[in-house]
Amino acid sequence: MAAPALRPGAAARSLDVGVVGGGWAGLAAAVEAVARGHRVTLFEMAPRLGGRARALPDGVLDNGQHILIGAYRQTLALMRHVGVEPEQVLQRLPLALVTPDGRGLRLPPGPPLATFGWAVLRREGWSVGERLGLLGASLRWAAMRFRCPSDWSVARLCQPLSPRVRAELIDPLCVAALNTPAERASASVFLRVLKDALFGGAGAADLLLPRRPLSALLPEPAADWLRRQGATLRVGTRVQALSREDNGAWQVQGQRFDAVVLAASAAEATRLAQPLAPDWAAQAAALRYEPIVTVYLESPGTQLAQPMLQLQDSDTAPAQFLFDHGALSGMPGCFAAVVSGAAPWTARGLPATGEAVREQLLRDFPAGTWRQPPCVKRVVAERRATFACTPDLQRPPARIAPGLWAAGDYVQGPYPATLEGAVLAGVAAARALEQPLR
Structure with missing residues (x-):
């Protein structure tokens, strides 16, 4: 039929x-x-x-x-x-932004807006003031119907939040969703993404990872x-x-x-x-455009605690997220590290980016995580991956x-x-x- x-x-x-x-x-x-x-x-x-x-x-x-x-x-x-x-082709998981040390934001199943508040209150590593500050900001955004002046950047929108909350949650979410750093990213578009995820009904914020x-x-x-x-x-x-x-x-x-x-x-x-x-x-x-670099690595015998883990990027650490293809697509020991907003790293060259990711993984994960030291298998760059999603x-x-x-x-x-x-x-x-x- x-x-x-x-x-x-x-x-x-x-x-x-x-x-x-x-x-x-x-x-x-x-x-x-x-x-x-x-x-x-x-x-x-x-x-x-x-x-x-x-x-x-x-x-x-x-x-x-x-x-x-x-x-x-x-x-x-x-x-x-x-x-x-x-x-059959996507693995559905409640949104979890978990770092290699096991800390992070985990949304349980249920209405995303309610579970987001629950997850923020239970988030380890943040002070009570930081958690309440994020919840207060979220309620203000909801009261604004997730709208703001069109010329605001995400950094401007989130200025009242603590530097730690911005660095550990807002910045990774922003670069993952808009592929544009928070200082240059459109707050209006960022709020629209949050609105559809948090008010889109049960399951709207779930991660769907390709198998x-x-x-x-x-x-x-x-x-x-x-x-x-x-x-x-x-x-x-x-x-x-x-x-x-x-x-x-x-x-x-x-x-x-x-x-x-x-x-x-x-x-x-x-x-x-x-x-x-x-x-x-x-x-x-x-x-104008922003590149994305994906670094594929191998470490036979290694399995991560989550199919997707959040990483902390910096001037020496390119990647924001790491995916375990053994848990996702039946390729044990294969991992994909994603570098969004990757212009500074493509300027350094793909071999240098791959090596920096390898060193980042060795440095950021607890001892004993890697059964064998990860080695770079392939570095793929999409140099015009997305348009730069800037204000106005x-x-x-x-x-x-x-x-x-x-x-x-x-x-x-x-x-x-x-x-x-x-x-x-x-x-x-x-x-x-x-x-x-x-």
């Missing part, structure tokens, strides 16, 4: 739709368009689908360690729609689903230009389309849109021109550059395809 559409109801008119880009936004747009009765051709210039969230060519490791949270409802719905059961390579979570199942529905996938094909006919139709690689979703990276979208919509292209070109950032709108829509985690929206942001943008673009044609 066919899977239900992501949103009930087919389009009033069946369109020929071109989707340029096969990352999570492009795949979401293609699936939604097909579900609404459109005929879809997808173009992807890389040899593999998935964009910045895919498996490496070896099919074992990913091009970066990603996590989802329970609030990513559109992403989870999309996975189910193409035949993936999230419960399988990223390509198996969505790109490969979505591609199979699209082919079964009659869509055409042209992988390894870089679109050279877009053009518009006098009657409003679009030309992509010599093929005519009623509408096009431009779901390529912001840089590619800028190149393609510039002759057609220079103002939109200028806005997209103005975005003007992101380009989804509509580029009549019948031409942008989809990507960088277009205007409430979220930072996340998988959920990409999927939401793709679905929204597909649902808007008919608007200028009515």
Whole structure:
């Protein structure tokens, strides 16, 4: 039996739709368009689908360690729609930000807002004043409906908190969610992420850690689903230009389309849109980016106390989080250390970053943790991993021109550059395809 559409109801008119880009936004747009009765051709210039969230060519490791949270409802719905059961490919855990010494913030199962308060009150290593200060700030943010002036940074928002609370909780959460240091990160976007996690209902703040390579979570199942529905996938094909006919139709690689979703990276979208919509292209070109580095390490026989542990970064310690792939994906002795906001470290070079992470793990974990000293297996850098999510950032709108829509985690929206942001943008673009044609 066919899977239900992501949103009930087919389009009033069946369109020929071109989707340029096969990352999570492009795949979401293609699936939604097909579900609404459109005929879809997808173009992807890389040899593999998935964009910045895919498996490496070896099919074992990913091009970066990603996590989802329970609030990513559109992403989870999309996975189910193409035949993936999230419960089988993701390990769901209550949010726990635990350091190698066993201290940290642990949210028990239940409504996130209530469990957050319980976890803060029981947090070891903080004074009573620090704990109450964080709870008071959280209540103020809730009273503000998780809104603040658009020009505030996260550092400005959290200035009343103690330096220890900021260093041990706010800064790691900020760089993990926005991939931008708190001094330069948008407080408005940060509060939106907190709002959806804390007020999104039971399970919204849960961590969803991949058990399988990223390509198996969505790109490969979505591609199979699209082919079964009659869509055409042209992988390894870089679109050279877009053009518009006098009657409003679009030309992509010599093929005519009623509408096009431009779901390529912001840089590619800028190149393609510039002759057609220079103002939109200028806005997209103005975005600045933050890198993420993932360091894969091996230590045979070692198993961590938690599948994910929080680390304290510094000028000599790059990583903020460490993942145990033995507990997650059946690769004992394999670990992934994540360096977000990694520009200072990419400037030092990837070999130096990998060695600094190795020394960080040896230094920060209790004696006896490592059965064998960890050795660096591979260092992967995504140099334009996310846009820099800064205060008052003007992101380009989804509509580029009549019948031409942008989809990507960088277009205007409430979220930072996340998988959920990409999927939401793709679905929204597909649902808007008919608007200028009515």
